[in-house]
Amino acid sequence: MYLSRIEMTGFKSFADKTVIEFDKGITAVVGPNGSGKSNLSEAIRWVLGEQSAKSLRGSKMEDVIFNGTQQRKAVNLAKVTIVLNNEDRYLDYDFSEISIARSYNRNGESHYSINNESCRLKDIVDLLLDSGLGKNNFSMISQGKVENIFLNKPEERRAIFEEAAGVQKYQMRKLEAERKLNKSADHLSRVKDIIHELS
Ligand code: ATP
Numbered sequence: 001m002y003l004s005r006i007e008m009t010g011f012k013s014f015a016d017k018t019v020i021e022f023d024k025g026i027t028a029v030v031g032p033n034g035s036g037k038s039n040l041s042e043a044i045r046w047v048l049g050e051q052s053a054k055s056l057r058g059s060k061m062e063d064v065i066f067n068g069t070q071q072r073k074a075v076n077l078a079k080v081t082i083v084l085n086n087e088d089r090y091l092d093y094d095f096s097e098i099s100i101a102r103s104y105n106r107n108g109e110s111h112y113s114i115n116n117e118s119c120r121l122k123d124i125v126d127l128l129l130d131s132g133l134g135k136n137n138f139s140m141i142s143q144g145k146v147e148n149i150f151l152n153k154p155e156e157r158r159a160i161f162e163e164a165a166g167v168q169k170y171q172m173r174k175l176e177a178e179r180k181l182n183k184s185a186d187h188l189s190r191v192k193d194i195i196h197e198l199s
Contacts, residue, residue, distance in 0.1 A: 001090035005083040010075040012039040015066040045140055047080040047102045048133055049124050061104060079103035091131055100124055129169045
């Protein structure tokens with residue numbers, strides 16, 4: 001699996017639709033200061049589900065939308081689509097190409113899709129769980145993150161290894177199952193109360 005394409009429209013400094021194709025192997029993105037290299041990596045993290053505006057160097061999510069320059073008016077919508085080549089079926093999704101899209105407008109409305117089908121953020125998170133591509137992934141090491149890994153609390157550091165080892169998926173399923181079990185226990189106790197009242 002590898003990232004084969006990204007399309008950005010209205011995302012940060014990419015006002016016009018910008019398409020970048022990637023080949024297998026190593027790609028280096030070079031450019032002068034302020035040309036948008038970090039914005040490109042943030043676009044990838046954003047479409048993969050990043051919810052923290054702060055970690056995208058903004059104060060609110062609206063800051064990801066192109067906010068105009070002296071020459072150009074601001075736009076109202078940011079949209080990013082990435083295409084993952086999944087010929088090796090690394091992701092558990094039976095398609096050779098998977099496109100994941102996210103958009104956000106100034107009214108605060110978000111939209112997510114996988115292969116052009118609308119979906120919830122949770123569907124994207126589930127698809128990427130344990131793949132190393134999740135929002136707290138280990139495949140995107142941004143500036144300062146290496147230091148953070150060393151400075152993290154042991155539990156936070158362990159989470160990075162757990163994602164790499166592929167156990168997070170099972171932990172999340174365990175938590176979900178425990179939640180359902182607790183709910184069922186509550187219902188059961190309520191039913192017992194009713195039976196007691198009736199008898
Ligand atoms: P450096 O090499 O200095 O790290 P860079 O190539 O990583 O630079 P970025 O930090 O990605 O550059 O881009 C910064 C530019 O993006 C700035 O000019 C900033 O004004 C612009 N920018 C950021 N957010 C927006 C936005 N919402 N609308 C318009 N432009 C934006």
